[in-house]
Amino acid sequence: MVEIGRLNKLKSVKRAEFGMFLDGGDDGEILLPRRYVSDDMNAGDEIEVFVHFDSEDRLVATTELPKAMVGEFAHLMVKSVENVGAFLDWGLGKDLFLPFAEQTRDLRVGQAVVVYLYLDKTDRISSSMRLDRYISKEAGDYKEGQQVDLFVAAQTDLGFKAIINGKHWGMIYTNEIFDRLVHGQKLKGYIKKVRDDGKIDLSLQKLGHQSSEDIGPLILERLREEGGFLPINDKTSADLIYEMFGVSKKKYKMALGDLYKKRIITVKDDGIYLNK
Numbered sequence: 001m002v003e004i005g006r007l008n009k010l011k012s013v014k015r016a017e018f019g020m021f022l023d024g025g026d027d028g029e030i031l032l033p034r035r036y037v038s039d040d041m042n043a044g045d046e047i048e049v050f051v052h053f054d055s056e057d058r059l060v061a062t063t064e065l066p067k068a069m070v071g072e073f074a075h076l077m078v079k080s081v082e083n084v085g086a087f088l089d090w091g092l093g094k095d096l097f098l099p100f101a102e103q104t105r106d107l108r109v110g111q112a113v114v115v116y117l118y119l120d121k122t123d124r125i126s127s128s129m130r131l132d133r134y135i136s137k138e139a140g141d142y143k144e145g146q147q148v149d150l151f152v153a154a155q156t157d158l159g160f161k162a163i164i165n166g167k168h169w170g171m172i173y174t175n176e177i178f179d180r181l182v183h184g185q186k187l188k189g190y191i192k193k194v195r196d197d198g199k200i201d202l203s204l205q206k207l208g209h210q211s212s213e214d215i216g217p218l219i220l221e222r223l224r225e226e227g228g229f230l231p232i233n234d235k236t237s238a239d240l241i242y243e244m245f246g247v248s249k250k251k252y253k254m255a256l257g258d259l260y261k262k263r264i265i266t267v268k269d270d271g272i273y274l275n276k
Helices: 208-225 238-245 249-261
Strands: 007-016 019-023 027-032 046-053 057-064 073-081 085-089 096-099 110-117 126-128 149-156 161-163 170-172 186-194 202-205 266-269 271-274
Touching: 007 027, 019 046, 096 110, 149 170, 161 186, 161 202, 161 238, 170 186, 208 238, 208 266, 208 271, 238 249, 249 266, 249 271
Parallel strands: 027 057, 096 126, 170 202
Antiparallel strands: 007 019, 007 046, 019 027, 046 057, 073 085, 073 110, 085 096, 110 126, 149 161, 149 186, 161 170, 186 202, 266 271
8 A cells, every 4th residue: 555645666667658557455556757767776676655646636656855744843944835735845846735734834935844645545646834732642651861852843922832752742941941942843852740630730951860960971072182271160161061062051050069978079269170
């Protein structure tokens, strides 16, 4: 069974003047247009392709990868706005349809929106801005400190809402953000807390003592590179700390305390020194 809107490995059946036909099983032969057929492709080969409908509503294959596939969230630019809906640039020749009924606000060309890709009742690939429909309502099996994949989807007065592992909502609070976040950004994060009501707090830094151990070696490496001295200490500004080590001042001070307790460094008013 061919998965529309996803990658498929299909066996090539035969070459033709206008491309190569692939075995689509119950869906019949699917054309891989000539521009995607390389010289080393032969009948009987298994070829990985993305399957979708062309402008004439025929199943077609391509070796090009779209910016997102069915079942995924994406941040895509609006290419045109029509009475029936908008069309988004998802990296293929035929633009992605965003029906009017699936829009949550008025759109304009050049604007970027966060959408979910799905198959409609006729198996056509479509998209929706109504993200809550596609976020799991079941509690996630997460543990505090667990590393997860995040997709930044919306900004609120509290911070940024992010989709966790493509399934659940989580919140990154403003006071936990030490670098610029943008819609559609994909990054690693950590489960900070799972609340009694099921809501999930996120952190972009590892939690607790574990994170301080992670940057301890970075501090020592910088010290050795600079001849055993750095003009920073526990009074250094949070902005400079983040610029140098990519962590909050709290995490930095924990790491500094660990190194000091182990007598690896000395902390003075003018900076930190590597002990001999």
